Structure formats: C-alpha cells, structure tokens
Amino acid sequence: MPRNASTRSRDGSRRRHASVLLLTCAAIAACVFAFASCSKKSSSDSGSESKPLVVGFSQIGAESSWRTAETKSIRDEAKKRGVDLRLYDAQQKQENQIKAINSFIAQRVDAIILAPVVETGWEPVLTQAKAAGIPVILVDRGVKVSDDSLYTTLIASDFVAEGRMAAQWLAKALNGAGNIVELQGTPGSAPASDRKKGFEEGIAPHAGLKITRSQTGEFTRAKGKEVMEAFLKAAPGQVNAVYAHNDDMALGAIQAIEEAGLKPGTDILIVSIDGVRAAFEAMVAGKLNCTVECNPLLGPAAFDAVEMVLAGETLPKNIVVQDRVFDQSTAAEVIDSREY
C-alpha cells in the first residue's frame, strides 16, 4: 500500500509540475501580449503631434451601481477630452491601490486620480508620488495624512450636509413632530457616521421629532427590509417616518411596509440619500417621498482639477460637490435625465 501511495503522490506531483509549467507559459504569453500592445500604443503615441495627457485612476471596485456610475463618468470624460486613462480596479483592497499607484509612478503618468478605500495608510505611497512630481486628486472619500500637501484636492460630497438636508425636508413634511426610525449604513463607514450626524443636527431644532429606533441595514436592500420588518412589529402603529442612509435600504423598507399592510409614502414617510434611478421610480410610484442626491458623476470636476493643477494653478483643498434634494413633486420631470 505505501508503494501505491507513493506512486500516486509522484503522479500527483508530476501533474502539478505540468500545471505549474502550463500556468507559467500562460503568464509569459500574457506578459508578451501586454508588452506588445503597450509598445504599440506608445509608438502610436509618439507618432501623434501633441502627446495626450496620461492619467492613472485607482478605483475601489464595482460594488454598487453608484460606483459603476462614477467609473463610467470618469472614463467617459477622459475619452471626451482625449486623455489616456489607465484604470485599475482594486477590488476593495488597499494593497491593490498602493500597487496601482506605484505602477502609475513607474509609468510616469501626468496625474493620478484616487478613490481611497480606507482613510489611513496612504502616507508612504503619496510621499513617493509627490517626490516624483505627480499630483494626486482624491475623489469621493478623504485620507488622513499628516501633511496635506501630499494630495492636490479632494472632490467629494459633504455627507453631513446630505443628512442635514434629509432632516430639513422631513421636518417640514412632518410639521416638526413625529417618530422617525433610522436605517444606518455599514457601521464605521464615513457615509454612515456623517449622514447620521448631519440628520441629528438637522432635527435638533425640532423638539417634536424623535429618532425612536436606529439600527444598521448595512446599505443593502435585504437588510433594510429585515430591519424595517423588526421595527414595524416591535412598535406597531408608532412609526411616522423612515430615514435611510441610502436608497437601497429605503427600497427594502418600502417592501416591509407594504407587507405589513401599510402604504409607504402615505402612512409612513420615507426619505433617503443617493438619488439612484430606482429611487426616482419609487418616487414616481408614490412610495418614496424624498431622496437627497449624492452625485457620483465626478468625471468633469476631476479632469478640470487635473488640467488646472498641471497648468500651475492652485486649487482649494476641498471641492464640495453640490447635491440637490428631489421629492415627488419633481421626480417625474427629472427621472429621464438621471444618468445613474
């Protein structure tokens, strides 16, 4: 039996060797192909008269339709302006983003656009980018660094302001009195804590407005529905309004409200943030009352910033994206112009 086992393992290792060899060949082939296409591109680049701007974009991933819309906006704007965009999808990992930035530096790109997945740990790689003289533009999320000259500017929405706008709309709709339940985003994430903070600031002047329950729906439709179901059953008939940190959770809450035999948008008011297309559809159907936009179409602003900094202009450290409030009165008119 031992002999049998050893032959089998030798067979196995031979098979493994073969597959390793195969993989190596494939990897080499891929490299050669990539190199060939790169060199082709660069030769055509040098052939043209004015060299196009080369911009590296390190994106977090494609985890939501919001982020897909952001990527599309930056890609479309690059194409429109004739910019050679090098896009790296980090699949939610900071180490991939750091690798991407290192490779941008090695490729000597003209500028880097970064959507950082977390706030900390950027100091070394941003210092290298600065040493190489490459400006870094942050989009939609900030970083914590000791020296803020490590990046040029941050283009982002103000999440606190979004929460405040949602609160102001709801305070008006409820005439300053009512029980509100809150569906929070993922605990610890910047949009969740800022939108919570902004909303609390917004309802503070109204003594009659109370957040009676607040739990996390983790930014997803399924969890939003589950939390809302629990809220409705724990305090039947005592919920006047729902504040959801994003549209997906609000859409889940709408289903929970319907299944409880109530009319969403009428019996219980619902306000949320993001302004995705499905939210506009829900507003047109009368089920969602209000959504505060969180604009992902950052492409134009990002490339404006790139061009300005390369032209030697100084930019403000924060460029705040202007977000608007939409409710049922305008939903039907603007729904067709929404791009995400």
Place this chain on the structure above:
Amino acid sequence: MREIGRHLLWPLAALAILLAFNALRDPAFFHLRLVEGRLTGAMIDILNQGAPVLLLALGMTLVIGTGGIDLSVGAVMAVAGAVAADLLHSGASTATALAAAVGAGLAAGLWNGSLIALVGLSPIVATLILMVAGRGIAQLVSNGEIIDIAPDAAILAIGRGTVLGLPFPVLIALGAAAALAGVARLTSLGLFIECVGGNEQASRYAGLAVRSIRLAAYALMGVLAAIAGLIDAADIAAADANNCGLYLELDSILAVVIGGAALTGGRFSIAGSLLGAIIIQTISTSILRADFGGRSVPVELNLIIKATFVLALCLVQSSEWRRWRPLRRSAAA
C-alpha cells in the same frame, strides 16, 4: 442517539434563554396576527428571515459531516439569484428561470465536489476558489447592478407566498430539514457520510464509494444554496449580486458548530444545525427589536453581542468544560 440528544441540550437551553429574555422585555414578541391571510409576528419573522441560513446549514451539515467545508455557498446564492433575475428580464418563463438557477447551483456544487473528491484539493482551497470567482460570475451576469424582478412575477411567491398563513420560505426550509433528517437517519446515508468524515481510508476499505458520497454532499449543498439564493432574491424582488449571501457561509458554518457537529467531520446532527440557525437569527432579530428606553442597541455592539453569546454557547459545549464540571461537583461534595 442518546449522544445526539445530549448535544441538543445546550442549544435548546440557549434558545430558551433568548426567548425568555425577549418575553420579559418585549411582551409583543410572541404575538401572532393574521394580516391579509399571512401570519406575522417576531417568531414567524425569525423563521422567515432565517430560512436562507437554515437551508445553507442543512447542506453544510452534510459537507462538514464528510470532513469538508464549503465557503462558496454565499457566492452560489448570488449566482442563482442573478441567473434567475437575468433570465426573467430577458423574457424567460418562471420554470426556465427556476430550473436554470437550481442548475447553476448544482453545477457549482459538482465543480466543488469534483475538485475535492476527484482532483484531491483541500475543501477550503477548492471552495475558496468559487467563493471569490462565484461572486464575480454573479456580478458579470448582473453587470454589477441590482436586477429588479417585476412585482407581479410568479417567482416572487418563493419569497412572499404563504400556505395556511405560513410564509413559503419557512415551509421550504423546514420541509428540506425534515426530508434530509429522514433520508439521513432512516437510510444508511447519514452513517456513510459520518464514516467518510470519520475515517476516509477505513470507509474505502469497507467498500464505501467515498468519492461519490463526497461529490453528492457538495452537489446537494449547491442546490440548497441556489434555493436560498432564490428565496433571498424573491424576498426583495431583486437580485443583488454584490450583497446576496454575503458572509452567510460563515453564519451557516456557525449554525452547524452551535448544533454540536464536529468541524473535523464524522458526526453531525440535522436537528442541531436547525437549532443553530434559529439561534443565530433569534439573536439578530432580538437585537433589532431591542428597545432600551427609546434607544436601540448601538450598531457598534451588534456583532459583539452576537459573538459573546456564541462564544459562551461554544464554551459550555466544549469537552474541556464538560471535563471541568464533574471536578467542580466532586470538589464541592
């Protein structure tokens, strides 16, 4: 059988403690009402919301029984939901969409099973591949977007339909549990699975078709994951490839462990896993309903409460603890 009965003691006690806590704090917890022909109440919610994890835990029980593990079940849920929603979107019939989704789950299970039983990869590595790739496949199918299912689609009955007031997901999950428990304990299949998990070589010498048993366990796991994915999609009337089933592989493994199965294989209990899944969902629902003088549980504490409870339950079930208890008793005497 008596051994298994003893294993159920602690999970049952844990569930009783949870329910007693809720009964004291929250008198409405046990209320059941009939709303539009549908039974509603916290107890129904627990079973309804827990149905996907329950189904996963059933399959996971058999897989863990063979000494394996399946990390890909959350991703397979997402694939099944995305496939069904995508087909419905392109005009396919409900039957086609259902068959394709379950077929995708079966294919995923057979893929895992082949890598493990035929190629000889370790179960963690083999299913990790599909855990990562599967979600990617689901995102490819859905283009990374949430695919809505039309509000009048027949497929939604899987998530929202009722029979005699009971939600359909509850019936599917409990039905699957009963069927599996019957097959596993009335035939020798359960024994075979435990043999493979307990000692693979001895099982082979005894003439068991070890590879087929392994393959079948993963295939069944894939099908159950697909059904769980369909329930999840039908529940929210949309396939959310990014979030459907996320981390549920861990919840289902936890359910099996709480139920008293050995992670090393060779011993399992369907009833234990059923209890484990119900306990996990009861903790979640209790946290969501909890109200401390007009304040919810702070969200930062959700996972800590869950972890503490589970840790305590695992501790009292451990053999170290059981060895320690008689010592204490004899010291007192």
